[in-house]
Amino acid sequence: MSTIPLDMEKARSRETLSEDQSTIEVPAEPQMELKDGLQPTAASEPKQNPELQDPDEYISGFKLILATGVVALASFTMLLDTSIVVTAIPKITTDFHSLDDVGWYGSAYLLASSSLQPLTGKFYSQFSSKWTFLVFVGIFELGSLICGIAQSSKMLIVGRAVAGMGGSGLMNGGLTILAACAPPEKRPTLLGFLMGFAQMGILIGPLLGGALTEYATWRWCFFINLPIGALVAVAIFLIHIPDKGAGRVPLTATIRSVFTVFDIGGFLLFAPTMIMFLLALEWGGTSYAWSSATIIGLFCGAAGNFALFLWWEYKKGDGAMIPMGMIKRKIVWSSALVSFFVGGVMMISSYYLAIYFQAVRGKTPTISGVNVLPGIVTNLVFAVLSGIAVTRLGYYLPFSIFGATLNAVSCGLISTWTPTTSTATWVGYQILAGVGRGSSMQMNPIGMAIIIFAQQFGGSVWLAVASTAFSSSLKKAIGKYAPGVNPQVVIAAGAIGYREVVPAASVAGVIKSYNEAVNHNFYIAAGVAVATFVFSWGMGWKSVKAKKVQSAA
Numbered sequence: 001m002s003t004i005p006l007d008m009e010k011a012r013s014r015e016t017l018s019e020d021q022s023t024i025e026v027p028a029e030p031q032m033e034l035k036d037g038l039q040p041t042a043a044s045e046p047k048q049n050p051e052l053q054d055p056d057e058y059i060s061g062f063k064l065i066l067a068t069g070v071v072a073l074a075s076f077t078m079l080l081d082t083s084i085v086v087t088a089i090p091k092i093t094t095d096f097h098s099l100d101d102v103g104w105y106g107s108a109y110l111l112a113s114s115s116l117q118p119l120t121g122k123f124y125s126q127f128s129s130k131w132t133f134l135v136f137v138g139i140f141e142l143g144s145l146i147c148g149i150a151q152s153s154k155m156l157i158v159g160r161a162v163a164g165m166g167g168s169g170l171m172n173g174g175l176t177i178l179a180a181c182a183p184p185e186k187r188p189t190l191l192g193f194l195m196g197f198a199q200m201g202i203l204i205g206p207l208l209g210g211a212l213t214e215y216a217t218w219r220w221c222f223f224i225n226l227p228i229g230a231l232v233a234v235a236i237f238l239i240h241i242p243d244k245g246a247g248r249v250p251l252t253a254t255i256r257s258v259f260t261v262f263d264i265g266g267f268l269l270f271a272p273t274m275i276m277f278l279l280a281l282e283w284g285g286t287s288y289a290w291s292s293a294t295i296i297g298l299f300c301g302a303a304g305n306f307a308l309f310l311w312w313e314y315k316k317g318d319g320a321m322i323p324m325g326m327i328k329r330k331i332v333w334s335s336a337l338v339s340f341f342v343g344g345v346m347m348i349s350s351y352y353l354a355i356y357f358q359a360v361r362g363k364t365p366t367i368s369g370v371n372v373l374p375g376i377v378t379n380l381v382f383a384v385l386s387g388i389a390v391t392r393l394g395y396y397l398p399f400s401i402f403g404a405t406l407n408a409v410s411c412g413l414i415s416t417w418t419p420t421t422s423t424a425t426w427v428g429y430q431i432l433a434g435v436g437r438g439s440s441m442q443m444n445p446i447g448m449a450i451i452i453f454a455q456q457f458g459g460s461v462w463l464a465v466a467s468t469a470f471s472s473s474l475k476k477a478i479g480k481y482a483p484g485v486n487p488q489v490v491i492a493a494g495a496i497g498y499r500e501v502v503p504a505a506s507v508a509g510v511i512k513s514y515n516e517a518v519n520h521n522f523y524i525a526a527g528v529a530v531a532t533f534v535f536s537w538g539m540g541w542k543s544v545k546a547k548k549v550q551s552a553a
Contacts, residue, residue, distance in 0.1 A: 073232055081222075085105060103466065106347055106351060106459065108164065110460035112163075113164035116169070146163075266316065273302050274457065330538055337535040346437055383438040408436075410433035414426075478513045482509030485506045
């Protein structure tokens, strides 16, 4: 799914790229006054319409193909990184004795990515798209390196956070570069290739991660990003990327002006709010009691900081990181809530299906990667099909409702799995879940940056909730099915290693305990899917078809 830089959505012209009545919205120049050393934009110095510029300013031929392929490869790597770790997590928890940290392996990446998401558009609007993209690639590569050489669970979590910071600007950068390199009539085809190729990362991630974990080491799930990133960086460095219509921050810009343009104040309120909230969810009921001063303090701090953030953004007006005027629109906040819950369903399903197949069914990482393919392939296929259907019909609400319904039903069915569930049953339920998730991904294109942020933030929040619930459920289930086993020993051993530390007579009971804990997480996923169904109705029966815009002669 693509994003459009958030600051460009505040005051933009809609550019309609039509083919079979389909539309792609491309941001126009930011219409704002820049002061204190920042270069003024169209508000004080009129600029030429980018679409009426000389066609020679675009690149073509092999250079355009190469630029498209490079940004598609970068986007592929980013999405690969989100799914390749899924089948490696059980082995990681065994090596680091860190079953309680499962939620953070995904949440750290998503939290860092979603925290920076509102700012990435501002970076691309003020700095060179080529160099900005290279910076984000470098940060992503640094995070991958830290993960690959991690000597502890905490070091791995830090690496995931750094990789998330880099990943936050890769998709935005890819879209910005394509818009700069290609004229409007070529962009739909290039964008289709970009998204289709990028989605392949999600498809092959679990299988590749399982194979690397089993036949090499889970560390190669992160090292594999390094040569790909190096290739992307070299290619982008050598390609001429036109920069059109973006402001520039000169070296003479004052700290105050940079602080204002990028709404650093909003970011400094926004990021701690999410961190405190997620820490409370992650630690509550595990590291600290829910009634402890630490957890209550984190929740209160998050609430207070969030109130300050809303006040700050309201005062900033059009210069806000997240414009209040856009959020007030029913269709936008409804779509954002739907994305928030869809992200939760997707992350819970991805992480805990792998744990089910490896911890409950005793499959190898490679085989568990194969076992989750039915849902992933179906997800990808129906994401494409529903996208085509929305383009043809013009209405996204039926697909969101249909997807939410299937998500709730499939998660409820998966929660009935046992250690002996037949192959036909678990394949069928995953296919049903894949259809639901794929259909749910096609939603209102208005406010895409906010919607993508909501999906990433929702994934991190619900993954943290699921991690806490899993640990709590596992401990209780062990007391019921394997009363002679110390739950902390099982948790410390990890999702794969517990068979080596638990007495043979108690292994069956621990397996049942893992199965029950996984089932409880799919209860949560089913409830989240129901919330998706409820909020989907707020998006309304709005057609995404746009009338063709006749350009001035």
